[in-house]
Amino acid sequence: MTDTKKIRVRYAPSPTGYIHIGNLRTALYNYLFARHNGGEFILRIEDTDRTRYIEGAVENLIKTLEWTGLDYDEGPFKGGNYGPYFQSERLKIYKEHSDILLKKKKAYHCFCTPERLKALREEQQKQKLNQTKYDKHCLNLSDDEINEKISQGIPYVIRLNVNPEEKIKFNDYIRGEVEFSGELIDDQILVKSDGYPTYHLANVIDDYLMKVSHVIRGEEWLPSTPKHILLYEAFGWGTPVFAHLPLLLNPDRSKLSKRQGDVAVEDYRNKGYLKEALINFIALLGWSAGDDKEFYNFDELISAFSLDRVHKTGAIFDLEKLNWLNAEHLRKKSNNELIEMLRVGLKESKYSGLEFSDEYLRTVISAMRERVSFIKEFYEKGFYFFEEPDTYEDPGVRKGWKPHTPDILKKFAEKISAFENPTKEEFEIALLETATEMNIGKGNIVHPLRLAVSGVSGGPGIFDILSIIGKEKTINRINRIIEKLK
RNA sequence: GCUCCCAUCGUCUAGGGGUUAGGACACCACUCUUUCACAGUGAAAACACGAGUUCGAAUCUCGUUGGGAGCGCCA
Secondary structure (H helix, E strand, C coil): CCHHHCCEEEECCCCCCCCEHHHHHHHHHHHHHHHHCCCEEEECECCCCHHHCCCCHHHHHHHHHHHHCCCCCEECCCECCCCCCEHHHCHHHHHHHHHHHHHCCCEEEECCCHHHHHHHHHHHHHCCCCCCCCCCCCCCCCHHHHHHHHHCCCCCEEEECCCCCCEEEEEECCCEEEEEEHHHCCCCEEECCCCCECHHHHHHHHHHHCCCCEEEEEHHHHHHHHHHHHHHHHHCCCCCEEEEECCEECCCCCECCHHHCCCEHHHHHHCCCCHHHHHHHHHCCCECCCCCCCCCCHHHHHHHCCHHHECCCCEECCHHHHHHHHHHHHHCCCHHHHHHHHHHHHHCCCCCCCCCCHHHHHHHHHHHHHHCCCCHHHHHCCHHHCCCCCCCCHHHHHHHCCCCHHHHHHHHHHHHHCCCCCCHHHHHHHHHHHHHHHCCCCHHHHHHHHHHHHCCCCCCCHHHHHHHHHHHHHHHHHHHHHHHCC
């Protein structure tokens, strides 16, 4: 196997407890890129911050990822040839590699206390220096001094030794050539005093060892990419292709954040968004195939996706369009699929104690499917299919309810009593006859009748509603509204 | 503040030297429907600004302005 040319990408989240919607987009683009090109998609857990350990976060992350359908080829609980896939289990590897850097003098021990560092930063800020960065205070410690301090148990970190003279240039797949001056780059901490690597070190080592060909990540990493390049160079390794994705934005164009709405994938899941809609939507936030197609299923995305057509501008996460897409995807579902989904929703609703036949739900679905964007709307907008209306929408009452309306409705109730189990057509006949015999327009019956059976003034065709709820309930509800509006 | 990135309707975007600057969401109107929705039709809505290159810039170059991100023993 000529592994070297194989496309391998990774999604490398840190286990914060949930997946940020922006991270899902990053994961999706990695996934689509891999699948489109017959490459591999790796999941790696970046859990090197012990202070942020959250119980169950990884499981939750994987569960959410599974829900979205982004299946990975290598990763936690699945394995692969380049594991382990938890960074916390790769400490030995990082140690070996930081030793190499130390030996090559590309990195050095630093014994400065956090207090000194803080004071240094403040001093530099006060002097209005362009950049606050480490002053290489510990760079020239002799081997003896270093060993002495280590044996005394003085905590230390390992820093990258950056040559300020150097210019770092690289070619970003999405942005083209980007150049940084070495004098602005800090002597980045590579290994923390607890012995754990920082993101920068671990990320570079893992991407190299895992043979990652393309690093596709958010734009927020662009400024620290030179550090990573320097690291690849220090090890004498070639660099992967970097592709920095545009950010997902709040409505005020700042980076998408909690403060301004839901950012966790599970929030959207809990709100009843379809994974198909969410995936479709975020795929289009920063990428387009170049045509007018907007509705995609998963396979269509895989075949249409190309990194070349990812653009550079951040995109606002616009709920309106997501809602529309959700409705579109929902309407594409078969009745049987919708029955299943509706049953799940019903079980979590206030109607959980009630029993409904598939046949009943099917009729409700046909009546409502053009009117809903979410599953829950079947029983929220169409509550009158599941319970008696208790209140009556006010504009409907004021506009349609006249003094003689109760008589009209009573007449209609009489008419339908004559039928055993009236069909939609028979309900219609009953209404027609009522109108003729009382010499009134149909509207005088239709609207109050709708109000009586549903409590609201909008919804499916009146005869659809009547035939779904049936004769008994219709008559009961007519009597009830007459009583209530007396 | 410094570094880097970015700039087409309100939003997502197409278009990359010659276009009536196209589509979608949202909004509005009309049609259909005695309701609501769906659908259809239509309206309104954008190349941030200034120079330069060119016969000709939304498109190429530079600058300005604006926005964003990053500057941690977080990732």
